[in-house]
Amino acid sequence: MKKFKFKKKRDLGISRLWLYKVNRRFYARLANRLAAGLILVICLTGLLADFIASEKPLACRIDEKVHILPALFSPPELVDYDNQSILEKIAADGGWTLAPPVPYGPNQIKVWGGIDWLAPPGSLHWLGTDSSGRDVLARIVHGARSAMLVGLSSMLICTVLGFFLGALAAYFGGFWDRIANAGIETLTAFPTLFLILGIQGLLGISSIWQLVIVIGATRWTDVARVTRAEVLRTMNEEYVDAARALGLSHVRILRRHILPAVLGPVLVSATFGIAGAILIESTLSFLGYGAPPPTASWGGLLADAFASQSCYWLVLYPGITLSLTVLAINIAGEGLSDAVDVI
């Protein structure tokens, strides 16, 4: 007799449909499309910062040798060269070079052998230079990297932490719920900047990852609160009762029946959280306790602007970039919450 076997079926149907609907509702609005596009551009800028603004060319031919992406492989022959000195060398010895769109590195000070402090925007430096003579545009491009790094990875920590704590507290209830609630309430009471400044002061500023962990460890309460409320709401649904009556395990009920239902609001809260984390990062960098000094950051640029207030280009451009980024993420979050709300 042939042994009867349960065939394992993956019921992706509903979730695919849900994703499709959310997607369609989200992209129906022009503002959401624009915001999503801007976020994509900023993420790509952060990712490809080394090829958009770099002191090394994208590709060049020097001394009869072709180098491709020297910023990535850093060949020993090109250590002493930047875009400008390569141009001079080509004019003398022949060859060719393909400079990146912004031909300056974020920490490059010398341009054509000289230093240009606080140069206003012009043909050489499109957005001017800062008080150390570094190109503002190059620093904005590289600042996108630290902003997105801190925003995305700290929110990843927050979401994972808040999601699990909130879901477990709501699902098991009773004592654990009270403990989790007390923890959330306690952490909410701390004014964020005082807490993070205190931590940074006590631990010392070591790297940008410390900032990521600190923000992640202190800001998970929003996600946890949303998750808890949503799980509590879902627990009253009949299909959860049905799943219980079938004798399914806690893990399975949580994973297959509750978590998909609460994913939407959690995603929304995480999106707003990214904007919040970026604001915290830039504020801390502005105060001088964010990413350690040579790292390019929008807040750090604004701190420089605060020190030399007559230079409008230092105040305006990084600030506009930062505001636009936060605005785009907030619009996306708002659009997402509308799209997730009604299915």
Add this chain to the structure above:
Amino acid sequence: MVSLRWRDNTVIGYVIRRLIMLVPTILGISLVTFVLINLAVETPDTSGTDIAGSAMDVETAEELGRAYGLHLPLFVNVSIDDVRTRTRRSLSQLQMPQKRKAAVRALGRIGGAAIPYFLPELDRLNDPSKDAALDALMLIAKNIHREDELLQHSNTLRYWKNYFETYGADFTPVRAKRLVRRYVRRKDRLALAELRNLGTYSLPQLMSSLNQTKSVPAQRRLVNLLCEVTGRDDPMTELDSFSDRQNVLSRWNEWWHQRYDLYTSFEGIYRITGAMTETRYFRWLSRVVTFDFGVSSRDGRPIRDKILERAPITLLLAVLALLLAYIIAIPIGVISAAKKGSWFDRITGVGLFVLYSLPTFWVAMLLLKYFGSAGFLDWFPSQGLHSPDLPLNISHFEMALDAAHHLFLPVMCLSFVSMAMLARYQRVGMLRISEHDFIRVARAKGLKEYQVILRHGLRNGVLPVITLMGLQLPYLVSSSVVIERIFGIQGMGAETFDAIRASDYYWLLAVVTVTAVLTMVGILASDVIYAVVDPRIVPGRRLGRRT
């Protein structure tokens, strides 16, 4: 009449229950900061032999760690380390050749307090350790002012035996207390001489009467005696002002708080309660509960005084910003809800969303640049809370005007994000209310539109916005850090910067704790206001039952 009895279903009962719920939160706050201490203030690295040799480093490390109670166990202390156990341990270490030097130094550091536990054991030591013990006693003799006498004797061992037989009975708490009391009452030379001969043994009594006495000359006498006994140079002179005297006293108290277990022995009941109280966490908790965060390492002033000086400024900013935010947000929200879809609604909708996304510090910089005194329009002063060259003879009104002139930009910058958020919530709340039946009834009975909105709609629609006050407070307090920095206001945030630069850990821990407790209290207050305004929030309370 609403009864004010302590019942579950009254507002008073609700407030009391909320107050009781504050206790675990304060415990939680102290736990979070406690974790921070233990993450940050690692026991200083003693492995490297830097300049003065490793033995010295261990001692300095212990001294540093003492400020945070690092010499204590975390939560439970089963074997309390007091002066008796320390002396015994050092005595047994005297017999180990490699630890002898450190033990001699440790005994010397304890001073006179070690005598009642040291001298009876003198006979039991073997010969090589006896020499080391005499070295240690030489150090102790300095502390109890017997050095000259000791040098005249050729046989120091016999001297010490005689000494214990003659003076051993002097080392009792009762006698120390009596001597201190005599010395407090008047400048008694005899008592002074005898107190000097007790050395550090009299420290517990000295400290307790220092805190009890109100007389300034007595305080001065005691502080100067303390300087002599402990070798710590922090005297009180006749020229000191009141605040100087307070600072000296709190520095001594802090010093004593950090190392009282070096000089006291825990007897009887204190040995049992000490299992809980002599721990790292309990010491921190007692600091949190009493708001006594020690002395700033930056300028030697008590942290509590500094906080009492700085916190009102930060709170003033936050409260003014909160008020401003509500005053602007509620009308905007109400109007845009009443005229849903109009151009006003659309423009404010977009504008509020943009405002909500703007970074506070950037806006502050822009406003300072274009409206501040150093900038383009020169409408507002850019720094501080009042003009530095204010004449003394102006009226209160002019003073308030000057303060308002200075506060305008900072408060604006602080409040706009809250304002945008509150206005959006107000709009949503009003829209939700307008779907209710009682609004339709109000319209149907022919009330004017403004009456419907203001009398029936707003009263209910404003409630959820009031609950948001609790959430705004942490945000406003934390944003004031940046605002204070940009506008040069000397609040808690500005002090925090200097503290980070000077590694003033106490201030950092204190400011994190205090701001959290303050916002807790703020949240409590907003909950209470909500409960008063909206009786439905008090659970179990039925309206109209008791009228």
